[in-house]
């Protein structure tokens with residue numbers, strides 16, 4: 001497992017920030033270990049304070065969640081890429097422990113996509129170009145991880161955040177919980193398919209526990225499908241067991257409505273049963289750039305919903 005090659009587990013390399021430089025303003029969500037807050041960090045007298053996201057460890061953490069919390073910070077401290085949420089520092093020397101991260105104000109990508117579905121008889125304010133940009137952002141972050149032989153294991157729209165909901169939005173990969181968890185309990189064996197994101201996983205992963213960057217490629221194909229379906233859940237109405245059965249049999253998701261054919265064929269390539277035949281993230285970025293450059297004008301068209309003739 002390439003992630004085992006990951007060696008510096010010492011948390012001493014984490015930047016410990018003085019707690020009195022931090023002001024928590026409001027809760028913006030619930031993490032696995034506790035709340036996530038929006039707050040301000042005062043760097044020094046000259047520099048204006050910066051807005052941050054603060055992940056907290058609940059008051060009475062189990063021993064394991066304390067270790068996992070630290071591990072999440074260590075993992076994120078290794079990365080430096082514009083499409084991966086940055087770690088700013090930690091407050092680990094006193095309780096409650098904090099992980100201080102770059103603040104992304106647009107919220108998660110899945111919610112954003114669902115909020116931007118066209119209303120009947122109106123068009124979505126999102127264009128195909130907007131959607132291709134989100135795809136390009138996620139693929140760039142994934143390519144960075146691929147180059148570092150780091151397997152994320154849970155690439156999904158729900159785990160991506162947006163800097164803003166506005167047109168200059170940038171998507172970033174933000175949750176490394178699954179990659180972290182495999183260091184202790186091998187979820188593939190331990191939890192069965194209950195805790196695994198089966199609908200985002202390729203057959204060799206959910207059948208044999210084999211993970212590689214080609215696992216993340218398959219998941220990225222599902223994220224592409226989530227993006228072009230504006231936040232639908234994949235395989236609607238199917239249980240994990242049913243999905244494992246049909247996917248193993250060669251069934252794949254249909255093209256979302258309005259999805260450019262070239263984007264759908266890219267998804268299908270990501271879902272090749274043979275991991276070796278799936279594109280790398282390098283290939284994926286080339287394909288995305290081609291689709292964007294070839295369809296510039298098309299991509300600017302608004303996504304309209306076909307008004308269903310209710311009396312047909």
Ligand SMILES: CN1CCN(c2ccc(C(=O)Nc3n[nH]c4c3C=[N+](C(=O)[C@H](O)c3ccccc3)C4)cc2)CC1
Pocket residue numbers: 028029031032036053055085101102103104105106107108158159160161174175
């Ligand atoms: C009207 N809307 C209501 C919702 N609103 C929000 C809702 C949530 C957020 C938010 O969580 N922002 C975050 N910035 N940085 C990190 C965040 C979370 N992190 C984490 O590490 C979290 O664990 C995480 C990771 C991935 C996905 C979600 C949460 C790091 C921002 C705005 C915008 C305006």
